[in-house]
Amino acid sequence: LSHSAALPILAFDVFGTVVDWFSTIRNEAAMLFADYGCGADPAAFALAWRAGYQPAMQRVRSGELGWTRIDDLHRLILDQILIDFNLAQVDESRRRELNLVWHRLDPWPDVVDGLSLLKTRFRVCTLSNGNLSLLSDLARHGGLQWDLILSAETFRAYKPDPASYLGVAQVFDVAPHTVTLVAAHKSDLAAARACGLRTAFIERPLECGPGTAVDISADHSFDWHAKDLIDLARQMAA
Amino acid sequence: LSHSAALPILAFDVFGTVVDWFSTIRNEAAMLFADYGCGADPAAFALAWRAGYQPAMQRVRSGELGWTRIDDLHRLILDQILIDFNLAQVDESRRRELNLVWHRLDPWPDVVDGLSLLKTRFRVCTLSNGNLSLLSDLARHGGLQWDLILSAETFRAYKPDPASYLGVAQVFDVAPHTVTLVAAHKSDLAAARACGLRTAFIERPLECGPGTAVDISADHSFDWHAKDLIDLARQMAA
Numbered sequence: 459l460s461h462s463a464a465l466p467i468l469a470f471d472v473f474g475t476v477v478d479w480f481s482t483i484r485n486e487a488a489m490l491f492a493d494y495g496c497g498a499d500p501a502a503f504a505l506a507w508r509a510g511y512q513p514a515m516q517r518v519r520s521g522e523l524g525w526t527r528i529d530d531l532h533r534l535i536l537d538q539i540l541i542d543f544n545l546a547q548v549d550e551s552r553r554r555e556l557n558l559v560w561h562r563l564d565p566w567p568d569v570v571d572g573l574s575l576l577k578t579r580f581r582v583c584t585l586s587n588g589n590l591s592l593l594s595d596l597a598r599h600g601g602l603q604w605d606l607i608l609s610a611e612t613f614r615a616y617k618p619d620p621a622s623y624l625g626v627a628q629v630f631d632v633a634p635h636t637v638t639l640v641a642a643h644k645s646d647l648a649a650a651r652a653c654g655l656r657t658a659f660i661e662r663p664l665e666c667g668p669g670t671a672v673d674i675s676a677d678h679s680f681d682w683h684a685k686d687l688i689d690l691a692r693q694m695a696a
Numbered sequence: 697l698s699h700s701a702a703l704p705i706l707a708f709d710v711f712g713t714v715v716d717w718f719s720t721i722r723n724e725a726a727m728l729f730a731d732y733g734c735g736a737d738p739a740a741f742a743l744a745w746r747a748g749y750q751p752a753m754q755r756v757r758s759g760e761l762g763w764t765r766i767d768d769l770h771r772l773i774l775d776q777i778l779i780d781f782n783l784a785q786v787d788e789s790r791r792r793e794l795n796l797v798w799h800r801l802d803p804w805p806d807v808v809d810g811l812s813l814l815k816t817r818f819r820v821c822t823l824s825n826g827n828l829s830l831l832s833d834l835a836r837h838g839g840l841q842w843d844l845i846l847s848a849e850t851f852r853a854y855k856p857d858p859a860s861y862l863g864v865a866q867v868f869d870v871a872p873h874t875v876t877l878v879a880a881h882k883s884d885l886a887a888a889r890a891c892g893l894r895t896a897f898i899e900r901p902l903e904c905g906p907g908t909a910v911d912i913s914a915d916h917s918f919d920w921h922a923k924d925l926i927d928l929a930r931q932m933a934a
Contacts, residue, residue: 462836463799463829529869561701581832591701591868594819594844598700606832606845611867629849630829631767 462605465581468658469608469626471617471641472586474665477563477596480504484667486559490548498543501667506542508666510535515587515616525614527589533557560588561595566662570601572687576694581605585626585639587616618649627655638681640690644673647680658682658690700843703819707846707864707893709855709879710824712903715801715834718742722905724797728786736781739905744780746904748773753825753854763852765827771795798826799833804900808839810925817932819843823864823877825854856887865893876919878928882911885918896920896928 473479480501487500514531517523536557540548548556573582583606584593593607608626615621627634634654641647642662651657658681661674676683684690711717718739725738752769755761774795778786786794814820821844822831831845846864853859865872872892879885880900889895896919899912914921922928 462833463796558701581836583832589867590844590846590850594821595700598819598843603841605836606828608828612828612850629827 462581465579467626467630467632467637468576468580468582469585469623469637469639469655470582471639471643471646472584472588472593472596473563474662475640475642475660476569476584476602477565477600478664479508479560479563480665480667482563483507483559486556490545490552490556494545494548496543496545501669503539503543505666505670506539507532507535510538511587519616519619527611528560528587529557529589529592532560558595561592562599563596565596565600565602566686568686568688572691573603575688575691577603577605579694580638581630583608583626585617585622586610617646620649620653623650623653623655640687642672644677644680651679656681658684660687660690661685700819703817705864705868705870705875706814706818706820706896707823707861707875707877708820709877709881709884710822710826710831710834711801712900713878713880713898714807714822714840715803715838716902717746717798717801718903718905720801721745721797724794728783728790728794732783732786734781734783739907741777741781743904743908744777745770745773748776749825757854757857765849766798766825767795767827767830770798796833799830800837801834803834803838803840804924806924806926810929811841813926813929814932815841815843818876819868821846821864823855823860824848855884858887858891861888861891861893878925880910882915882918889917894919896922898925898928899923 470476483504484500487503491498491500514535518526536553540546576582583604585608586593587610589611590607590609593609597604597607608629610616610622613622613625624634627637635656638656638658639647639650640658640660642660642665647657647659659677663672663674665672682690682693684693708714721742722738725741729736729738752773756764774791778784811820821842823846824831825848827849828845828847831847835842846867848854848860851860851863862872865875873894876894876896877885877888878896878898880898880903885895885897897915901910901912903910920928920931922931
């Protein structure tokens, strides 16, 4: 008999934890700026797009917007920052193509090998605010072998809504402590811990590019602290 | 740039179309019967379990039961057929383990290679009434490389509810005719066609075991008719 149904669950945050959004978006912004003769800093464009993300989700969480997928929230933010960067002349088809950059972000270099190691003793799934088709395209693009793609879209609840964390446990029909959230963001982990999940912090010092410091300090309220997914797999096997 | 976001979608029915439920369940029923000295036919047990499936889903569709996953419906049916087969003495832990047989069904022999071929020109996903953890365990058990696992559980609507078929198109943000349902059951395909999806019929003459005939006749109202997934891949590449 196969025993995969008995394996505990690792649920991964994706943007920043699994994939490097900054580099790909900065690179595509640089191509856009070259095409349109824009002299601004492409890194600032990437940071501005990402900075719009939490406020946009907050409009959904608060009820101001009905359920809206990240693809559509990314597009709302993009339309605004194109104005802010004096690029209002960018046409519809280019906007649509550019908005899909979030579907082709590269994984960090440790991710494919790290997931393979972790898969030998865990079922690995996503728990991302990214929508299902976005996560599916990222998996295909990066060769990420998830056992299951779960999203805020599955639960119609954006993290840190408890319905998202508890939803993972419910889908797998296990107690919350059987699920470990793996993330590079302490607020995400703290919300998961409050729901009874275990927590693993991953250091991603370059998440926001080389010019922006991020908090990778040790926090002993989390169950694991790892440099990357290969390090996490080694610690969990010890 | 990666273009996976531009690939059309194949959505697969799973029980019978992708995996052979009959053989695995008959085999595990035979082990159960040996352990409990039951002289009944294990094939009849497999057929009885499967026969309870549509009526159980109908209790959900009609509103008699609230949303209930297939794992739980399978358990309700199992408890009844254990009585019918004079096996009421089977204990709780064995029932729980036996109910998970639906998580470890083997794929038909053409499936792994067929999916690999089809994946070069399509995004491949499930659209099954099986719940998400069940489909995830089947994928792991059989080495099925889905781009995305979608389930009635995703949409809280059992096929043939239109919300399930249209839900696939909505998840991928495409028109319904960009999605092809692949199934061994004509009623499933007819319901998908009524929602504007394309349809591919797969012959699975042994779905219900060697002793039970199933309808594999040509029906020209479907877009494709294939002997198996490798045949479908060849036809679609032609």
